[in-house]
Amino acid sequence: MIIMKPTAVKSTGIQRYQQMFAGVSRLLQQLQAQWKSVVVTVPYFWMLLFFLAPFFIILKISVAESLIASPPFSDLLEWTRDGALSIRLSFENYSYLWKDDLYINTYLGSVKIAGISTLLCLLLGYPIAYAIVRSPPTTKNILLMLVILPFWTSFLLRVYAWMGLLADQGLINDLLIWAGIIDSPIRLLYSHFAVYVGIIYTYVPFMILPLYANMEKLDMTLHEAAADLGARPAVTFLTVTLPMTWPGIVAGSLLVFIPATGEFIIPDLLGGGNVQMIGRVLYNEFHSNHDWPVASAVAVALLVLLVLPMMVYQKVQEKESGSGW
Amino acid sequence: MTVSGEILDQHWLDSRARPFIHIRGVTKQFGGFTAVNNVDLDIYQGELFCLLGGSGCGKTTLLRMLAGFETPTSGVISIDGVDMNDVPPYERPVNMMFQSYALFPHMNVENNVAYGLKRDGLSKEEIRLRVGEMLAMVELSDFSKRKPHQLSGGQKQRVALARSLVKRPKVLLLDEPLGALDKRLREQTQFELMNIQDRLGVTFVVVTHDQEEAMTLSTRIAVMDAGQFVQVGTPTEIYEYPATRRVADFIGSINMFEGRVTENDADHVVVDSTDNALRFFMDHGASVSDGSRVWVAVRPEKIRLSRTPPPNEANQIEGVVQDIGYLGNVSIYRVRLESGMIVEVTVPNQTRPRDGKHAAGWEDRVFLDWEASSAILLTR
Amino acid sequence: MVKRGSSTFLLSMLCFGMAFLYVPMFLLIVYSFNNSKIVPVWGGFSTRWYKVLFESEEVWNALALSVKIALVNASFATLLGTLAGLALVRFGSFRGRTLFGGMVSAPLVMPEVITGLSLLMLFITLKEFVGWPDKRGFATITIAHITFSMAYVAVIIQSRLTGMGTTLEEAAQDLGARPLRVLVDITLPLLAPGMLAGWLLAFTLSLDDLVIASFVTGPGSNTLPMLIYSRVRLGLRPDINALATIIIVTVMFAVAIAGWIMMRQQKQKEREMQLATTGDAQ
Known part of the structure; x- marks a missing residue:
């Protein structure tokens, strides 16, 4: 033991240095290893705080009671007089949505308007996308730029442009009168027609671009092969082109349908009081009626009825495309 | 016996020789799929070893495990006596030449080749010297300032080779090194590759699906199928004495x-x-x-x-x-x-x-x- | 190659489509030079509405606020979106990855009214509990914009990361670069075009947004779209035509110049690649 002592002391000294060194290198290693968690954590917390948390808050408000106060809704948790905590859940807002025809009709109306607009966008966008794919490279780039360009200008102003065109004294009425089709101006603005035109006008690029991206990757010799095997153009289109462009059709349709359903600006500016859409109802419920709980309930209902099915559908599509196409 | 003379470059016949790359019981699974199934292999210093097989036979997975991009599900890989299982790719004494060459498109030839040396913290002078030497060897000294897109396929291949050799790795891994070249260039490059290997004495492990390429290049070939070695031997052994019908059919x-x-x-x-x-x-x-x-x-x-x-x-x-x-x-x-x-x-x-x-x-x-x-x- | 009939059909659809997209914008510009106060009735050429526009302090303030928000938003959204894209594509599986992936892509399919409403409720709740934000305006709009724009950036980054594959990053590792080094030397430079595209997208998304901003703004903080909206709600206004003209012409110029530069670079690169292929023949 006695002989061992000095060496033991010496080795602890070395050990201390070793420990220090190990500590420093461990720290460095941790830094090397930690940057990855920083990369994940920062956007993660941002989304948790500013995306997920807000949903729980509107979920909470949607089951509260409306009050004429600030904020205009009741607390879920309340201390009663005898000191017990009581939870007040009210599904009144939801049953109100269900009972009042306005909300159901508006929801169905929005889905109908968005659905028809999506179909019209497809009918217009499909041949355009196809024509762009088939044009020579330089023209192709210019055409693509022309399709993307409106997107970089203001959405609001593009809708505004149609207010001028569709007005009673607007160019379309003028043209129709000049051509002798009508005698006096007809009401174009503030109608369903105006809303359809507005949606198609602003959303057709969203249909063209995914279709283009999909068609661009297609092997055009397949058309020649089909023709070579005796298929007429119409048959080739139905049996070869259409099935192969299906993913593009789905992608484009989703990009048009979802935002169109919740659209607020177009029905407000072009539909006036005559076209009710769910986004506009929500906006008005909040800004004009100050009924936060009902507005929240509309939002939650819209989320459950529109967004969730779409996300599930997309997920399924992704899985299928992973193994299929 | 004349064997002793031959043993100098045929280490695998010498029972005392220490294998340079030592693979024991290595298995790699992706989900439910077994890409490499319990393989054993010894590769010796200075060999030009070919892993030969059709697509999906597991040869590339094995190469990627040597490089460190995949971790074996089980088994041991050691290089020059050091267990490699916990060593990340950037600390392994191996370099790889990628099938697509993987030249960094935003760097010129010189910087591509110098990249590995810079990571080792060598002095500017030394880096300049070694890069110059390497570019001279692959006859690309005049192209040092060019970007990869300004090079032909053959030139890119040579830059990739220079980049992977400049660090003087103990083992060079080559993934289908000649796959992207046309036939004429491929034959010419084959011999260049053999010359360089001979000159530097680096151990080469080559993955290829081309049996002709494997026959010309290698000291030994491992024929792979369904994640296992069907036969390991010299080109002559593989061709003249195939072990199974599959091997006999695959080669020639x-x-x-x-x-x-x-x-x-x-x-x-x-x-x-x-x-x-x-x-x-x-x-x-x-x-x-x-x-x-x-x-x-x-x-x-x-x-x-x-x-x-x-x-x-x-x-x-x-x-x-x-x-x-x-x-x-x-x-x-x-x-x-x-x-x-x-x-x-x-x-x-x-x-x-x-x-x-x-x-x-x-x-x-x-x-x-x-x-x-x-x-x-x-x-x- | 294909029957002439179908070609004529495609060509006419293309012409119709382009006319449909651009005639309204063209007329918007034409009527901005209308002397008449009633927009659709032509009353002679005049630039008076530009003068009205430029003299309005309200417009300048709104523009300044919008640009300020857009700049901050684009920078933060690019940063966060890039991080999110990297995490989702390159980090394999980590705890909560599915939730993260869902949260990052959800704003893309979320109706703006819902995003706007829910964020406003968050800000009100936050104020109640932590006393912030005291006043809604610049900060709250910017946060709201970052939240949805980073999703767009993340999509661009994700597709670019998937597209470029992992080989180059593996090559760098193979040459001795540690993961962080690989990120700085290889991944980020290769992502730069995607990040630039993401930045521009986030910038325009923010400049364009009306619905979300009008939920989360407070008194006195009007962005340009909010100003435009409050004016055009009541009918057509010639000064808005003038504003639209300025925006459209600016964007056209910017896109045309950018397109021209890109085309030239592409041509240059193609020429160099053409030259390079002769190298094997020596």
């Missing part, structure tokens, strides 16, 4: 006759073909039992083709010429036997065909025979 072309052993002695084996129409005689013994099912395999170039019956009786077949493929240096005859089986025969065109006539014409009756030592007896 071969004619295979199914049969049963009827005589089995120390110095010869006799096999009767399954339909009993043919009898094969082999002048070497084999560890097979009488009556067992075997295959007799003969390479097309080992077969003689004649219009008259050959003198020796054994290993003789009669048939009708069904097809002739004229390749210039050789002609390939496809001969149909009575049983309907097709036998392929390669005949060197030693003389110019007179009046466009070949040794035998279509529908001619011909005789085929081979030496008793030429055929291979396969049991599986």
Whole structure:
């Protein structure tokens, strides 16, 4: 033991240095290893705080009671007089949505308007996308730029442009009168027609671009092969082109349908009081009626009825495309 | 014994030699799929070793495990005596030449080659020197300021080679090194690659699906199938003594006759073909039992083709010429036997065909025979 | 190659489509030079509405606020979106990855009214509990914009990361670069075009947004779209035509110049690649 002592002391000294060194290198290693968690954590917390948390808050408000106060809704948790905590859940807002025809009709109306607009966008966008794919490279780039360009200008102003065109004294009425089709101006603005035109006008690029991206990757010799095997153009289109462009059709349709359903600006500016859409109802419920709980309930209902099915559908599509196409 | 002299470059024959790359019981699974299945392999210093197999056989996965991009599900890989399982790719003494070359598109040739040296923290002067040396070796000194997109396929390949060699790795891994080149350039580059390997003495491990490339390049070949080695050996061993029908079929072309052993002695084996129409005689013994099912395999170039019956009786077949493929240096005859089986025969065109006539014409009756030592007896 | 009939059909659809997209914008520009106060009735050429526009302090303030928000938003959204894209594509599986992936892509399919409403409720709740944000305006709009724009950036980054594959990053690792080094030396430079595209997208998304901003703004903080909206709700206004003209012309110029530069670079690169292929023949 006695002989061992000095060496033991010496080795602890070395050990201390070793420990220090190990500590420093461990720290460095941790830094090397930690940057990855920083990369994940920062956007993660941002989304948790500013995306997920807000949903729980509107979920909470949607089951509260409306009050004429600030904020205009009741607390879920309340201390009663005898000191017990009581939870007040009210599904009144939801049953109100269900009972009042306005909300159901508006929801169905929005889905109908968005659905028809999506179909019209497809009918217009499909041949355009196809024509762009088939044009020579330089023209192709210019055409693509022309399709993307409106997107970089203001959405609001593009809708505004149609207010001028569709007005009673607007160019379309003028043209129709000049051509002798009508005698006096007809009401174009503030109608369903105006809303359809507005949606198609602003959303057709969203249909063209995914279709283009999909068609661009297609092997055009397949058309020649089909023709070579005796298929007429119409048959080739139905049996070869259409099935192969299906993913593009789905992608484009989703990009048009979802935002169109919740659209607020177009029905407000072009539909006036005559076209009710769910986004506009929500906006008005909040800004004009100050009924936060009902507005929240509309939002939650819209989320459950529109967004969730779409996300599930997309997920399924992704899985299928992973193994299929 | 003359062996001692050969052992100098044939370490795998020397029981005392220490393997440089040591692979034991390595398995790699992706989900439920087993890409590499419990393989053992030793690769020695200075070898040019080829992993050969079709797509999906696991050769690339094995290479990526050597580089450190994949971790084995189980098993051990060690390089130069150091266990590599916990060593990340950036600390391994190996470098890789990627199939796509993976040149950094935003750096010029010089910076691409210098990248690895900069990571090692070498001095500017030393880096400049070594990069210059390397570019000179691959004859690209004039191209040092070019970006990858300004290079031809062959030049890119050489930059990739220079970049992976400049760090003087203990092992160079090459993933289909010649795959992206056209045929003419490939042949030329093959020999350049061998020269460089010879000069630097670096151990090369090459992955390829091209059997010709593997035969020309390598000291040894491991033929892979379904995640396992079917045979490991020198090109000659693999070609002349394939271990299984699969290997025999994969490397070159071969004619295979199914049969049963009827005589089995120390110095010869006799096999009767399954339909009993043919009898094969082999002048070497084999560890097979009488009556067992075997295959007799003969390479097309080992077969003689004649219009008259050959003198020796054994290993003789009669048939009708069904097809002739004229390749210039050789002609390939496809001969149909009575049983309907097709036998392929390669005949060197030693003389110019007179009046466009070949040794035998279509529908001619011909005789085929081979030496008793030429055929291979396969049991599986 | 294809029957002439179908070509004519495609060509006419293309012309119709382009006319449909651009005639309204063209007329918007034409009528901005209308002397008449009633927009659709032509009353002679005049630039008076530009003067009205430029003299309006309200417009300048709104523009300044919008640009300020857009700049901050684009920078933060690009940063966060790039991080999110990297995490989702390159980090394999980590705890909560599915939730993260869902949250990052959800704003793309979320109706703006819902995003706007829910964020406003968050800000009100936050104010109640932590006393912030005291006043809604610049900060709250910017946060709201970052939240949905980073989703767009993340999509661009994700597709670019998937597209470029991992080989180059593996090559760098193979040459001795540690993961962080690989990120700085290889991944980020290769992502730069995607990040630029993401930045521009986030910038325009923010400049364009009306619905979300009008939920989360407070008194006195009007962005340009909010100003435009409050004016055009009541009918057509010639000064808005003038504003639209300025925006459209600016964007056209910017896109045309950018397109021209890109085309030239592409041509240059193609020429160099053409030259390079001769290298094997020596």
